[in-house]
Amino acid sequence: MAKKRQKKQQQNFFPFIKWFWILFGTGVLSVVLIFLLASWGVFGEMPTFERLENPETNLATEFISSDGETLGKLYLDDNRTWVDYETLPQNIVDALVATEDARYYEHSGIDARGFARALAYLGTKGGASTISQQLARQLFVGVRSRNLFEAVTQKIKEWVIATRLERNYTKEEIIAMYLNIYDFGYAADGIRSASRIYFGKEPNELRTEESAVLIGMLKNSSLYNPIRREELVFNRRNTVLGQMAKYGYISEKEKDSLQTLEMKINFNPESHREGLATYFRMYLQRWLNNWVKDNPKPNGEKWNIYLDGLKVYTTVDSRMQRNAEEAVQEHMSNLQAKFFHQNTPQRNPTAPFLDISRGAIDTIMERAMKASPRWRVLKREGLSEKEIEATFHEKTEMTVFDWNSDSYEKDTIMTPMDSIRYYKTFLRTSMMSMEPQTGHVKAWVGGVDYKHFQYDNVYQGARQAGSLFKPFVYAAAIDQLRYSPCFTLPDNQYSIEPGKHGNMEAWQPKNSDGEYSGEDMTLKNALANSVNTITAQLIDRVGPGAVVSLAKNMGITKDVPAVPSIALGVADVSVYDMVGAFGTYANQGVYVKPVMVTRIEDKNGSVLYEYTPETKDVLSKEVAYAMVNLLEGVTQSGSGARLRHSGAKETTVYKEIITGYPYELTNPIAGKTGTTQNQSDGWFMGMVPNLVTGVWVGGENRSIHFSSITYGQGAAMALPIWALYMKKNYADEEIGVSKDEFEAPEEMSINIDCSKVKEEVKVDTEDDLDDLDF
Template structure:
């Protein structure tokens, strides 16, 4: 019995010694583990596993902030960016968005200091099958300062240590609200939607503050993996994920079960609004603005001497463009040009050199070859070492491509050569609208579709202006000769002999209507665009004063020859130049340099640039008013009468092409149509007291044009865009666009009321005294 007891005690002592050894081993391993973890923390903190952010980097984490472009009425026109990120403040986030975010991504966010021990242990024990362990702060640390997760488990563990350390430092550096804001401003929601503000605009066309709870849940649901939970490609999956988020909100008592059930029943609706550089409003204007900013940046470095970067510095550019007027201008183009294009294509069906006219087959081939050589395809193949013959042959091989049509983008199979002909045959337009008193450019449409036609027809393109040049000749004559709109001149043929005013040969312009009998008032002569009357005026003033005048009105005159034929619009000018020059007539003879940017701010709101107006007196207010009065005649009994009443009641062809007709304007409108030789260019310049708008319509090549004047004149090609645009502008009661008469100077010595004025008839030999021959 004693032996048994001794044996038992011996065994008990042995077991105790084993247990003690296990305890020692356990606590030693535990201590070693803790020490290892602490060591790993220390090593990670010292940067052994990769660089750690400095205090300064934590204070100002580096991000790429998009430069935002604002309209004069406070809307976002577009952005310049490497990453489409526009920061937003915490107070501008709707509460339900924050609640959905916390409930789904980090339920105990407000209770931890960067690391959620419970969630971390759960993730470790269940290997992430019951949810991850990363807190919102850790996810922010990963976005800001660590690389993407490695597939190597050991490297991933070490990266976790870095995330934990950075997360705790972020928690000490920032408030919970700031961490939420930084995360939502940083996350990439794909489709160039970096940050919650861009995401709200791109997926719902809203500011974040306007999001509904179910919309916020969609965006929060994307945070787990935006590429996988893609609302454009996988709407059903994203709707399920949205409902999971709503369930989390109910679980955490942010909404009731009844609210959750109700919200989950709402069908998910996405308003996908891409914000790429090729999409959105004012695309052509934004490209011109890009050039403006490049010039400004070169002349205005940062305080530290480095240059601003519009793609990452988060600048705010406040422009003169009015988003509503810009929208109406783009809508006017889209309403008119497709109908005009349809008629143009119909008339080209039996044209053997289509889309060109009045050229030989050899000339047609040269135009196509030149276009091929200018194409990006040619440059790419040339860089690959292909010969010119091989490249040219490749343009005749059919290939799959997507092409622009007015019925939408069309997937088709055609040769690159045929695609060039397809695009050559499209009519283009340039349109600009400006406030004459301030120079503020309110609308800018540089073409029909920026994605497929990059060339800007407002500032970049210069085309023959035709009869829209004549008001400059009339204004010069009125200023120098003190003529009245009621004075009459012969409309008979008039020859300016060789050697006079620099002409090399006799110049005898003809009238488009072939009428040469009788006398015409200046007002009637301009309204009906009678060439012989204009020729008489420039003969007496000389071309030099006319060129000097337009130079003072902001037009580049370096390529305009000093010859009388400029009177009929042979000069190539831009829509930008024409609108700014015409604006001086409405602004009492004062030229105001066009304004596109009112101010520029940095990301903190500090003003970096403030526009200062540039003006100069060019004409007397009397001369300017009389010139406007002359152009009012164009819309009362000239080619601009289409703007008043149903002019085309007996012209079904015109009405079939022109959208939005009749316009039925009754207010004061001054304007001038213009048509160039062979109908290559159609113009209309239209003015009311506080808005001047110019429209050009034509094709890329001057050989692409209508065969006749019915559709090829400015009154048919360009004027309708002005009419549609102004109808929309006047229908918007928030826009203060005048319907009043043009203001008349207090003192005026030139008579404009032809009913009470005893007109002066100037005959061929004495219509202007010789002493006034400049």
């Protein structure tokens, strides 16, 4: 009876057991089917094996300095530079695993325990997404949909892709991919950009508490952003540190200590208009655009300079570049204050313009208006010129440049036309520094602030050189007529008659002070004091054609007319060309074309480009050294002598009172100042044996200038930037800027010792040249 009852009970339970296994099996088969359907792409496109092997990530082009620092990057949307797992600090890996996926090393892409917990507590005690799933979402799935069905299918796709990622990559590679992919905000794409932007350092330099900040941002980089929500991020950082202690990556004592530390953010935004060497980077962008036209990929496609992760190795030294930018800011802010003082409405009703009519000013302003980006945009939108011009007289909110602000910006309200005039009140500058033996450009500053003044005065700009052009005349005379620095000529009024050398009218230049000593002067003394009459005699004797030919061989690319007046610098030249040209003197007569890029690599390290030096023998070693000797005279007793001054007292040098220039440079320096008519342009070129640097300062228009020579000469406008820059370089001995003597040739037939002036031959007339055997 008992057996019958037991058998009957078993028969009663059998349907339940049967249905349990049917439902269980159906569930398992359903899950398998869902996963299969997802992998077949029924719920949307799935990544192919090839895409899993090579996930598409946009990589920024990186500009790397000669001392291994990142100068900046080129990117469209993604400012990302890849870093390998080996270069990540262990603290950031530990923080990631402890906070995002504690059982990361135990699962194969899906954390079953975490999933069960999330289901049981409906996500209130944490989610179930593993690091592999989060990477899958970042790479292939995208933003979570608010539609329930789509959200579920997205989750299924994440699971499938996560397991595939686990099969294709190691755990370390997945961590590296995830940290490289994540967008940390403020153009910080990937861990390297985030580390540099939020802390100003490379990832391997991050301290534990700094890594905790970045890992805390993974939850929501927009919400937990240290720039916008400091207190919230501070608390989130401490939560991460708590997780690290919970799972044994740091001790409780370390956790307590780190959680009390202040959160020190060192914000360094990386944008095309900010950061180090902005003008240089924009030059490189144009250079790269030209390079990719002639250098396609092996498959024939064109390189994308914004997405393909090129590494461009440059010649610029980040330390010297920083010194150059600081020197420019330091001097130009002071010089601008003096310029503003001279151009108040009371002192100059047409400020900032001088010596031109109201009509000419109106023409300049109208031309600037029609050349502005605002005009071009409105023109493309179809507005008439009358309608466009009307908008230039409507007040609007804007942010403008301001030397007196910590950020060099201020918010204001003015009309666009007033803003054009406002920006014309600012003096512009440019500076380039080059190693003459290699042509390697070490520093490049194209203006005072790229964000507001985007015209690059190093390469794009060309202005009259003034007396800076005179060394070409002297070099031609020494090279072709065998004159020496001790050769003498009289300082008398001098005239070149009409028709000679192609000039249409008589040319009779005056000295800058309008006076003539009537005394014989050595070429060294004449160049040091920039005596125009001596230069006029030299170009008359050697001929303008010879001077132009020499200037071209020394790298001057701008048009230089073969007329006598070029002796005083009427031709326009660029800082880029002049630095290359003066490098010929320091490099014993060999011209080396300036070099900015030494090598380009693709993202895998394959070399795509290596530069080949371009050189030309222009002058003999003797002539080059004689020119160096001449130019040294400028800084010993001429217009560059203020480089030697202590600034402690007034000293009369070069017919002027010098005060307030405490540079006290004692090492050998060859240099030349340049000042154009009406003080429109101020130049200084300075050389030591292994560094040639050129500086230009002036207004945007030639009618924008100082009213007097006191501040308007090259020795006051440009020379201080060179001096400040060199003092900063010398303060860092690791940079290695020379303080030595210039190297003299083993044999020197040209006399540079003017104590032996009796050995020199004085030529009073051109006819006497025929009687001399050079």
